[in-house]
Amino acid sequence: MALMEVKNLSISFGGLRAVDDFNLTIEKGELYGLIGPNGAGKTTVFNLLTGVYKPNEGIILLDGQNITGHKTIEINHDGIARTFQNIRLFGQMPVIDNVKAALENQYEYSLFDSMTHFGRYKKVEAEMDERAMELLRVFRLDQDAATLASNLPYGQQRKLEIARAMATNPKLLLLDEPAAGMNPNETAELMDTIELIRDKFSITILLIEHDMKLVSGICRKLTVLNFGRVLAQGDTKEVLHNPEVIKAYLGDEKKPAKS
């Protein structure tokens, strides 16, 4: 059974149909790409999937469960975690606390315990520390655990955001332009990281990306959006050779295509 199924998703802002009749099926363990020119509605799709916007029409099924109209917090509990196009870390908190904040719903102790550090506090905190460090090690951020998140280099901040999303134990991870602003080396490292977490945590990933090298390198399947509509969908190689896609996204064939 498909992990995520989106049927006829639509939303309008005023007269503008930002996303129109969007369909998507993602199988478990897949690495799925969502591409399209600027303003095509990619981030709007993410915002619909994560409950930031409520769709006007359509349904979203996660693991067979209807999650249409759920709020952002509920969506996270349902099992979707995301990163943001413009990095949104907890800048004034250390790296390890960014991850521990995301563990919040999986560990429990009372407000009394937290204000007195009695009771379950010590034991649970130690478990959280261990979990957080384990995750940070996967992303090779463990040496920076004490650094304030805003003081991390750009590439590390991207990774930390992914680590934080992974800490909520999602079934589906949404990455919004993870390679934006990265140099080729950082992008290559990021590709490795993404593949690593997919294999290690056997998670399903849907990502928005402009970097064609990254998309064609790791995504098995693609959906191309243009003006809020699905332009092409399917196997990455086929989609990228689709003349419609090349025309809409990579420019006219006569002009030199951007990489």
Added chain:
Amino acid sequence: MDPIVKSINSKRRKNEIITYGMVTAAYVILEILMKAGALSSHLTGLLVPMVYYAIVAVGLNICVGILGELSLGHAGFMCIGAFSSAVFSLIFQDSIPEVPRFILAFVIGVALSALFGFLIGIPVLRLNGDYLAIVTLAFGEIIKNLINALYLGLDSKGFHVSMKNQMALGLAPDGKMLINGAMGITGTPHDSNFTISIVVLLAALFLSQNLIRSKQGRAVMAIRDNRIAAESIGINVVRYKMIAFTISAAIAGAAGVLFSHNISTLQATSQYFGYNVSIMILVYVVLGGIGSIRGSVIAAAILYLLPELLRGLNKYRMLIYSIVLIVVMIFNWSPKARDFRDETLAKLRAKFGGKPAKEA
């Protein structure tokens, strides 16, 4: 356990212990000076106010520094704590011995101001933006003016309330006036003193520093740093905002209890509970470093005592005070001044071979 985690945790714990140590040391020194008769009675009288303002500053820092929401009405929460506890103490002045009476009064003052914080939070903390500042500003003024117009009496038939005047209460001859309008409350037992205030300050520090280093505290700070991201990882934003704001109001209420049990005539004047007092406390928090609990205590102590100690300089007093404010602001917030401060501290440490005590 992981050595990195261990070092992070021990560093934080050390930082907290420094705060407690600082407060305790200041207490011991002042207490010795007082016993030795080295402090003037004027200065001795300033000690309790200094501590309760430090307590409100800690409470406000939870709201401004940790939660990241501006409150301009913490004097209002102080006011609620002060009046509710004073009324309680007055009623049971003769029927309950001092210690349990003060403890009960304390609990009542704290609980009532927490309740008001909670009630204000229900509508306001759902919104994002500066609404809390506006509402708390109004709240502080409303509470002050309400109490100024409130007449409350108690006789054998029970409570009598009026918003008009003392006559309208229709109090029986054996009745007791509790709140006499703008005249306020007189005859509250003098139950609080410097030692009790310090104990309350230490408790407030203990609870708030622990909170910051806990799951709930992390959630609150995550909301402060980025609300949208906090929601995306499943943090219940409204719930944690409510928790932090209620705790903040409760701590301000605790300071109010100390206030009312240290003063013979408690009146809801703007000198004590007006918005300028709220702003003054905010100044302590900002200059002590937003989010730095220890800084709030230091700033409150210094900035409260300073204008009082400068009274001898008469008209130059506020001039010097404002210069000090500016200097402290530069010292704490200008990046260059901070670098200079850190370098100087590092040099001093190298010179005296002390252990580096890291503080950002």
